[in-house]
Amino acid sequence: MDSAVDGPRQPPARAGSRLCTRCGERKAALKRPKTLEQICRECFYVVFEDEIHQTIVDNNLFKPGDRVAIGASGGKDSTVLAYVLSELNRRHKYCLDLFLLSVDEGITGYRDDSLETVKRNEIQYGLPLKIVSYKDFYGWTMDDIVKAIGLKNNCTFCGVFRRQALDRGAALLKVDKIVTGHNADDIAETVLLNILRGDIARLSRCTFITTGEDGPIPRCKPFKYTYEKEIVIYPYYAISHIMYAYFKKLDYFSTECIYSPNAYRGFAREFIKDLERMRPRAILDIIKSGENFRISTTTRMPEQGTCERCGYISSQKLCKACVLLDGLNRGLPKLGIGRTKGIAGGDGDCEQQATRSERNRSSLQGKHGNFDF
Amino acid sequence: MHLTLEFGGGLELLLEKSTKVHKVDLQPNDGDGKVVMKGLLAWVKSNLIKERPEMFLKGDSVRPGVLVLINDCDWELCGGLDAELEEKDVVVFISTLHGG
Numbered sequence: 312m313d314s315a316v317d318g319p320r321q322p323p324a325r326a327g328s329r330l331c332t333r334c335g336e337r338k339a340a341l342k343r344p345k346t347l348e349q350i351c352r353e354c355f356y357v358v359f360e361d362e363i364h365q366t367i368v369d370n371n372l373f374k375p376g377d378r379v380a381i382g383a384s385g386g387k388d389s390t391v392l393a394y395v396l397s398e399l400n401r402r403h404k405y406c407l408d409l410f411l412l413s414v415d416e417g418i419t420g421y422r423d424d425s426l427e428t429v430k431r432n433e434i435q436y437g438l439p440l441k442i443v444s445y446k447d448f449y450g451w452t453m454d455d456i457v458k459a460i461g462l463k464n465n466c467t468f469c470g471v472f473r474r475q476a477l478d479r480g481a482a483l484l485k486v487d488k489i490v491t492g493h494n495a496d497d498i499a500e501t502v503l504l505n506i507l508r509g510d511i512a513r514l515s516r517c518t519f520i521t522t523g524e525d526g527p528i529p530r531c532k533p534f535k536y537t538y539e540k541e542i543v544i545y546p547y548y549a550i551s552h553i554m555y556a557y558f559k560k561l562d563y564f565s566t567e568c569i570y571s572p573n574a575y576r577g578f579a580r581e582f583i584k585d586l587e588r589m590r591p592r593a594i595l596d597i598i599k600s601g602e603n604f605r606i607s608t609t610t611r612m613p614e615q616g617t618c619e620r621c622g623y624i625s626s627q628k629l630c631k632a633c634v635l636l637d638g639l640n641r642g643l644p645k646l647g648i649g650r651t652k653g654i655a656g657g658d659g660d661c662e663q664q665a666t667r668s669e670r671n672r673s674s675l676q677g678k679h680g681n682f683d684f
Numbered sequence: 685m686h687l688t689l690e691f692g693g694g695l696e697l698l699l700e701k702s703t704k705v706h707k708v709d710l711q712p713n714d715g716d717g718k719v720v721m722k723g724l725l726a727w728v729k730s731n732l733i734k735e736r737p738e739m740f741l742k743g744d745s746v747r748p749g750v751l752v753l754i755n756d757c758d759w760e761l762c763g764g765l766d767a768e769l770e771e772k773d774v775v776v777f778i779s780t781l782h783g784g
């Protein structure tokens with residue numbers, strides 16, 4: 312112990328020695344990154360949920376009677392979203408029909424476990440669950456795809472197929488909207504990535520709280536202004552019995568994609584976290600910067616049509632998924648992997664990525680299991 | 685000093701057998717008998733972490749994105765690296781860095 316060397320500059324504040332700045336009664340348990348307020352656990356729940364309600368109301372995310380699919384990966388964001396949304400739906404009488412929608416990529420050991428989490432959520436919270444699979448839609452599992460193409464570029468498939476599978480699953484459920492668990496940190500990270508790639512078209516679009524309003528099923532992000540730190544702490548601080556029952560077996564963290572050597576995104580994420588430590592507002596400011604980019608009239612946006620083969624939204628004759636599938640089925644898996652700006656559903660996360668010899672090394676860096684923007 | 689350390693959010697993967705909860709007995713190694721967070725982090729690094737310490741630590745603190753709770757209280761409210769620990773304290777480390 313080296314505390315003698317540079318002892319505390321201020322008297323050590325033992326846990327809970329300060330009072331909550333909201334209620335002034337209970338001990339503060341958390342410093343909110345967004346506002347730097349020091350608040351107690353009970354007040355945290357109130358503000359956390361109220362802010363999400365406010366976001367939903369201010370942005371008119373839902374209409375009474377809407378059928379809404381929650382993109383559920385079994386990860387922390389979508390699990391907390393499912394819980395909070397069903398609470399708010401009840402409390403504020405949104406009159407929504409909520410569903411859990413999961414995509415089974417067919418990754419042995421990874422998706423099996425996270426789907427178990429989603430199945431528990433179905434029972435614990437009484438939300439009907441629909442699981443759709445790559446195998447059913449495309450005839451290929453991710454395990455098969457990786458066998459065919461190796462570890463390089465597999466995230467291109469993953470991104471394109473997942474996005475489309477979610478849309479198709481939502482169509483089967485006949486929902487009006489899809490909600491995803493993207494949080495403020497995710498969005499700030501995507502803004503940065505789009506700057507780094509020079510993808511101006513996506514730069515402002517990735518900050519929209521609702522996207523795809525021109526397409527068949529719009530998607531929205533009720534956690535757009537919610538910090539990851541608070542999402543992580545929310546289930547940890549479970550105060551009520553029902554919350555405890557809901558979250559106690561939540562092993563969401565061990566679910567990580569073994570095919571996710573996405574170091575580029577990992578570096579962007581780390582950079583965001585460094586900024587957040589120095590100035591927590593940086594995350595909201597980056598989102599604001601993205602929002603304020605406007606595409607000049609000279610930048611031509613690709614026209615949206617539909618894929619000749621499958622009918623999915625596409626700016627080309629064939630959608631990206633069909634091009635990739637063609638390649639797979641003809642034994643030319645490189646087909647369609649090149650950088651193709653503006654193609655609907657193009658993910659682009661990993662095109663620059665080379666295979667990592669020790670792919671497990673990146674497993675804590677890469678973020679996977681999110682639906683793409 | 686007896687402490688309970690919990691690791692979550694994937695951090696447990698850096699430890700022996702991916703064990704999440706560790707009951708440890710720490711000897712303060714200087715005169716005043718204190719254990720502060722800074723010292724605990726160094727101890728965890730040399731005694732518990734089996735691989736990739738850079739996933740847990742950066743400089744002499746935790747890596748940004750790793751959440752620390754001391755007795756369920758955000759360590760930022762307890763003095764951070766200078767927070768003094770007491771007998772039977774529970775310290776939780778959660779990585780927020782992956783798993784959407």
Ligand SMILES: [Zn+2]
Nearest residue numbers: 331334351354
């Ligand atoms: Zn309070």
Ligand SMILES: [Zn+2]
Nearest residue numbers: 466469570571
């Ligand atoms: Zn992938």
Ligand SMILES: [Zn+2]
Nearest residue numbers: 618621630633
């Ligand atoms: Zn198609």
